[in-house]
Every structure is written in structure tokens, then in C-alpha cells.
Amino acid sequence: MHQILLMKNGKKQNVTQLIGSLAWSSNIDALGEELSFNYAYNDSQFFKKWDLIEVGDQVALFNEGKFLNYYVVITDAMNGRFGKSFTCFDRSWYLNKNETVIQFKKAAASQAIAKLLDKFGVKHQIASMPTLITKIYKEELVSDIIADILEQVYQETKQRYRVEMNKGILTIQKMSDLVINPISRLSDNTYAFPVTDTISNPSRERSIEEMKNKVIVVSEDEKSTKVFAEASDPKSISKYGQLTDVVTVDKKNASQARNIAANTLSEMNKMGETISCEMIGHDEIRAGRILNMNEPVTGIVGKYLIKSASHTVNNGIHKVSVELEAV
Template structure:
């Protein structure tokens, strides 16, 4: 195994990594010929990826091993499995320089599309139904509680867009955030708060570079709820933000008989009435720093100080086990949402 430098709160210590591939005949530990690993994720995407680089020849004429497209690959940091997925592509040249890319099984949410009608179903019910119908393995699916009156997808829509829409509708009504991840080859749906694992990133300790961007372009400080005919049902506003930045209104359509207009408006105002505060940080790696978790950052020049939500991560391991991570972080959770617009009646149940 390769040994390197990360671990603990500040990313200092030792690491070992291991890559195991199933070629259809047996399971191979291919770590000895690995020259680099990139392991990455993004909250806007349901899957994580693994790219592995190999020196796949002993004599410059034949391969040391064969990588099977569709084969299973597992990635371990220390003794803990961090990724399990399917090889989707590989590339090798005459010198034996070889790379392959794998995705966890949540990738099939984006590789399948359908038209569907859901009536009086929870988002968690929709996730289970789609996974069952398309043979996508799943584990823990937390009950999302809110019964969505109807979601009609009459045009070809990816399974991931259906799930994002159901989760978005639930979050607007309940004020509870959810994340879709993959654990040991199974899709899991959990409340966002249960995914937070705080790590410290600090200048002169484990932070190597950082940049910060702040904007009010996406801010909305007044929310108006209207019905299908355009009549006003509810208006909420943040006077302090209006005084400071000017009026910026968001309009949300709901039916007259929908419950929870006030709660929906309040939740939207809380979500939209914020300054977009996003930063990029490079640090010594820790495998817990992944999209959907939280980190605490201290960097005085960019004023990136406080708790931040990781929206994207890219971990790099070299043959000696040196581990670095590039993080995109936000002061408020940047969630993969998709607004629902009711289509004309139709679609497949």
C-alpha cells in the first residue's frame, strides 16, 4: 500500500489507499501499479466518480492487468471503503499508460429517463419506486413525511430530475433539507443535517490556497405566492435586506387549496434572502471532506472564516499517498433543486 501525509483534524499523519477491481473472473488489488487517483463529488450530481491512473505494463509489450468495462471497482482509504462503482471508460496507450473512470451506481439516475405521474406520494416513496423499477440498489431511505399532491412528468425526464423535483417540493413545504448519496454501492436518502461532519481547514496548518467570491445577484428579499389565475395569496418580505440592497421579488405559484402557503413563503424567503458566499480552497486532504459535509475555515486575507458547506470536492492521491483536496464551499447550502411546473394532463403512471 502507498503511504502518505494526511489525517487528523489538520490533515497531518499517514494514509494508505487501495484500489480493488473485479475483472469478471477474480478480484484484483491493483494498488501496486496505481500512479494516481482522483476521487470527486458535487451536491448537484447524484454520483461520485473515481479516476485511476496506472502504469499497466512490465515489458512495454503486454498489459499487467485487464480492466473490464462494467467491472466493479472499490477504493479504500485506510481500512474504510470510500467508493464502490462501475467502470464506464478506460484508455491505454502503447507505453502502458492507462487510466479508467468509474461512477457509483447513482449514475443510473442520470442514464435513465421516463414519463411518470405521481399522485399523493412522498419524495421517499418516489425514490424507492424509481429505484425498484430501474434496478438501482438502495439502502437507507428516510421518510420525507410530506405527501406531494401530484407530480406529473409528461415529457421525457431523467430519474434524477424527478427526484430533485420531489425533494424540492418537500423542502419548500417542510423546511427540511435532504441529500442523495451512495454508500457501499447503495443509494441513500437522508436529512442533510445527518450528513454534517466538521473538519478544520486553517492557514499555516493545512490550507495551501484559497479564493472568495460574494454576490447578491441571486438574492430575493420579497416572496409573493400566487394561485393558478395569478391572484395573490401571500406576500412576505425582509425589510432590512430591502433597505440595504433594494427590492428583489420572487413569485411562486400554488393552487388555492394548497396548505402551508405561509410556511412555503417563509422558507423561500429564508433560502433566497442571502448573500451568495462561495469560495475555493485547497488543503491537505481528509476523506471526510466531501460534498454534503461541513468544514470550518480560518483564512484572514480572503476573510473565509467560519462554518461552510462543501458543495464540490476533488481529492487527489499520488503513488506515495500524498493526499490533497480541492473544495468548493458555500456559506449557505447550495442544494440541487428543481422547480415543478404542472404540465397538461398525461404521462405514464
């Protein structure tokens, strides 16, 4: 059973009995997880002692006594005289709201991100990333700086990383390491089964809308048209027509131009495939994880990256809707 605890004035208070529907979601393109819930409320003086949650408070999500994550209450909404709803985000929300100025000179990417987070007192656990970062950032959001550094890492190494707040610690891990096989059971006296066996309402879409089969790496200098490297796939061009992507780099990264061109082509020279489906909920299912799927009716077979995950708990029933991408 999922529970919400209010963390306020150094105390913990279980407010689960005052909460109706509960939902939380994550997205591969966003830093931070969103939590929302309905809250019992009326404007009579007799209910004031139960009007406990305020904007700026922190709550914690638990399941069967296991701590899952902290969230900050960002907004509350009144629904007439009766009922409130709250929207919360995990603590990485602050990284989306703070700008800074910082300079890196030949700093390993992981060390650069650690230095940035230390400025804001954010606890972190970061995978080693030796890519050297030399850049000055001014008036940029902390989250955007992290995203830019990770993009430089990807261009050099073809390795994607997942950034997320995990129990109050900002973690950055190789996405390829985040393969999960969530197992569930309906009750203590029933057999355990893979959650992916409970797929319902599956849909599958394939498209070349975002495909690129030629990549040109050029100088970011507006006064220069110098081409550092090119990469292309003649067979793909013959079949689908030429689809070109231009990548700009500064002089410091010109030596990596061939790698950047090859890695970008490898990433983008493929047919896009988007899957959506529902299944029994499991707390391990989060954006950035990789699932092994086997749904032969729609051909959803193999490894799929979770692009988004939307959990709901209503009347004690936990479900999750996911959007997947083939990897």
C-alpha cells in the same frame, strides 16, 4: 494508502500497482461521485496480461483496508502507445441514465422515493419525509424525479437533504445532520490534528448576484395570474434594491403558499459567500457535508457547507480542494 480493486467475474484483483495518479470528486449539484486514474499500459504483446480493465467493469476504492465505495468504469482513453486513463462514476450514475413513468397520490416523500428506487432494484436508506407527493412523472430521469420531490419537501419544510451513493446503497439524509470534524495524523507516532488546521491558498468572495428579497408565489396554470402569497424584506429592499423571485405551484400546493414564500425568502435573502481552499485530504470530506472552519486571515470562521470536493493522491500524498458556502 488508497487502493483500487477490480471487481470482475466474481473475483477481486488489486490493481493499485498499475495505477499512477488517482482522483475523485463530488459536487452538491450533481448526483454521483466521479473517480479517475491513470493506468500503466503499452501495446506490446508482453503487456496484454496486465490490460485488465474494460469499460463497464466495476472497481472499488479502499483506504488502509477500509472500503469506501464502488464505481463503474464509464470511459477509457488511450494516450498514444503508452498509458491509459479511466473515468468512473459511482452506481448512482444509472439514475442519471434511466427514464421512467410513475404516479404518486398523496404518498409521503420518503415512501415515494423508495417506490421509485424499488422499480430499479436500488438499495436505499432514506430519512423520513412526511411531505405528501401527488404527481405524475412521464419520460423523466429517475435522478430528476428525486430532485423534484426533494424540492417539494424543501418548499414545505425548509429542510435540505443530501442524496448520495454510499457503499452501493443510495442514502438520503438531512444535510443539517452531516456535520464532520475530520481528524488526521501524518504517521502512527505523531499527534492527531483537525484537517481544517491545514488550510492553504484560501480565497473568499461575497456577492448579491443571486440574492432575492421579495418572493411571489403564483399558480403554475399558464392561463392564470393568481397570486397565492408574497413575502419580502423591506430593509433589504431599501439597502440593495428590489430583487424578486417568482415561484409557481399547482393548486394542490396552494395551501402551502405562505410557507413556500417564507422559506424561499429565508433561503435567498442573503449575501452569497463562496470560499475555496486546499487542505490535507481526508475521506470524510465530501460534497454535502458541513465543516467547522476557523481561518481568521480571510475571515473563514464558522460552519460551511462543502459545495464541491476534489481529492488527489499523487506519490502517496492525499490532498483535497474544496469550495465552501457559509451556512
